[in-house]
Amino acid sequence: MATLDFGFLSHEFPNDADAIARLNSFFCHTQTDPSHKTLAFGIPRIYEITHPCSQPVLVRILTRLVDLGMLKELFRVASEEAGLVWEFSRFEEIPPTLFDTLRGEEVAVDPKQIRLFYQLNC
Amino acid sequence: MPDFTKSNAKLEEISSYLDAIKKPKDREMAIRATLIALEMGKEVQEKTIVVLIHGIRTFAEWQDKVKNEFSQDLNITVIAIGYDYFDLLRFWCPWYFRNAPIRRVEQQLRNITSENSHAKLVVVAHSFGTYIISKILKSSPDIRIERLLLCGSIIKTDWRWDLVPQRPKLILNDVGDRDIFPVLAKATSWGYGASGTFGFKAQEVNDRFHHCKHSDFFELDHIKNYWVPFLKEAHIAQSDYSASRIQPSKIIKIVNVVPLKSLLAGLVLLGMMTY
Numbered sequence: 001m002a003t004l005d006f007g008f009l010s011h012e013f014p015n016d017a018d019a020i021a022r023l024n025s026f027f028c029h030t031q032t033d034p035s036h037k038t039l040a041f042g043i044p045r046i047y048e049i050t051h052p053c054s055q056p057v058l059v060r061i062l063t064r065l066v067d068l069g070m071l072k073e074l075f076r077v078a079s080e081e082a083g084l085v086w087e088f089s090r091f092e093e094i095p096p097t098l099f100d101t102l103r104g105e106e107v108a109v110d111p112k113q114i115r116l117f118y119q120l121n122c
Numbered sequence: 123m124p125d126f127t128k129s130n131a132k133l134e135e136i137s138s139y140l141d142a143i144k145k146p147k148d149r150e151m152a153i154r155a156t157l158i159a160l161e162m163g164k165e166v167q168e169k170t171i172v173v174l175i176h177g178i179r180t181f182a183e184w185q186d187k188v189k190n191e192f193s194q195d196l197n198i199t200v201i202a203i204g205y206d207y208f209d210l211l212r213f214w215c216p217w218y219f220r221n222a223p224i225r226r227v228e229q230q231l232r233n234i235t236s237e238n239s240h241a242k243l244v245v246v247a248h249s250f251g252t253y254i255i256s257k258i259l260k261s262s263p264d265i266r267i268e269r270l271l272l273c274g275s276i277i278k279t280d281w282r283w284d285l286v287p288q289r290p291k292l293i294l295n296d297v298g299d300r301d302i303f304p305v306l307a308k309a310t311s312w313g314y315g316a317s318g319t320f321g322f323k324a325q326e327v328n329d330r331f332h333h334c335k336h337s338d339f340f341e342l343d344h345i346k347n348y349w350v351p352f353l354k355e356a357h358i359a360q361s362d363y364s365a366s367r368i369q370p371s372k373i374i375k376i377v378n379v380v381p382l383k384s385l386l387a388g389l390v391l392l393g394m395m396t397y
Contacts, residue, residue: 014328015292015356043161055162056355059155067147075157091140091153096133109133116157 004028004120009064016057019050023061027071031120040074040117062118072121077113169241170268171234172200172353175227177249177274178208184340188246191345198354199241203230205254213250216312223250228258231265242268244353245290249274249303249336253314256281263287271352273339274298276307278315283326292356293327296348298334299370302377309382316378319370333363 006024010017026049030039052058065071075088079100088094094114097106136156143149172192176182185202192198205223212219235243245267247255252275258265266288273296283289297318304318318336321329330348338344351357369375 011328012358012360013356014358043158047162054355055158056155057357059151059158060351060355060357062154063147063151066150073154091157092137094133111133111136111157112160114133114157115161116154 004031004070006065006070009061012064013057013061016050016052016061019052019057020061023050027120031122038119040072040119042115042117046118066118069121071118074117074119076115076117077109078115079107079113168197169238170198170353171238171241171243172198173231173234173243173245174200174202175245175247175251175254176202176204177251178213179210182248184248184337187340187342187345188349191350192353195354199238201234203227208250213307214311220253220313224254224257227251227254228262228265231258232262235265244269244271246271246273246349246353247275248272248339249276249318252277252318259286259288259290268292269352269356270294271349272296273318274301274303274336275318276304276314277317277322278308278313279317279320279322281315281317281322281324283322283324289326292352292358294352294358295322295327295329296339297321297329297331298336298338299331299367300334300374301336302374303336305374305377309377309380310386311383319374319378328358330358330361331364331367332361333368 004024004027006020006027009020013020023046046062047058050058050061052061062071062073066073073089075091075094077086077088077094077098078084079098084100084102086098091114094109097108099105100107140149140152140156143152172188174182174185174188176185182202182204185200189200189202192200203226205226208223231243231245243266245255247270252272255267255270255272256277259267267290269292270290271294275295275297283293295317297320299319301319304314304316307314308316321327321331323329332338332344334344348359348361351359
């Protein structure tokens, strides 16, 4: 199993080298634990782990890791009322409405229901 | 792009704005930024003041390009500081004349920080402007600079950044390895160095190499691709050229080692003695 190393990003984001190291160590831990390997982590959790200096910087760091194929991105649409979750690998795949099987009707997707998740691309 | 966190925008509305972004990479980044902002809430951003300091023999038209680039950004204010037209003679002379622009820029920076006490100060300095800012950093620790971007730098390559009392958190030196002016400044006068041509190669500074000349940094593409990420987000976009750097030209190498100023001083002295 290859060692996960985000260290090269510290040259691009020197102000956030600590945040990158924290993210690296977190995903290293999930990599070694089989029960965590397939878990996907939401933005609040990633934010809590990394403490980046700003949201735009976190966006850039995640973009680089997704581009390099180190992380996989998931778009989850949650229907809070009915507890359903739909999952998409691209934003463009999310339709304007989704069929809620519990309600038995089409429901409009509210952008605020879309959550970004990240998992190791293994 | 509008601030969707304050509205009840529908998915189609957001998608239509995102679809308008032509570059796929930019669109993907915008999608992430929008979704993260929707989930975490719009971040309260601190105000940033970007101060631009020009070089000699110029009225610095490039400063307007940088201003335009940030004209739509409410969190960033760009301020161009000048010290009038500074000619070559005053630039060359190591005594007296250099002080006036240093004092002028120092006073301006003090005014800016006192009027914007909660803002972060980011400085972009070119050529003689880099010399000015190096002097101010050493002498005025009350002026706190968050980030410093140097280009066409004529600061000495062995400048003791570790002795700067309030060193900026992030220092980026845009190096042009076809730029002969820093080498000429070093060769012909005192107090200057060729860090704009060869880099500092110091732990405290990030040297970023480009295959360009003294004023090529002011091309709009360079400003957009390399300066904006640094000024806005402290992001150092990597230069494509860094990985495939070639050696500086022979002329640059020769001028760098020939002690022109000592020869000149020797000639003057000899002339005086003979007279």
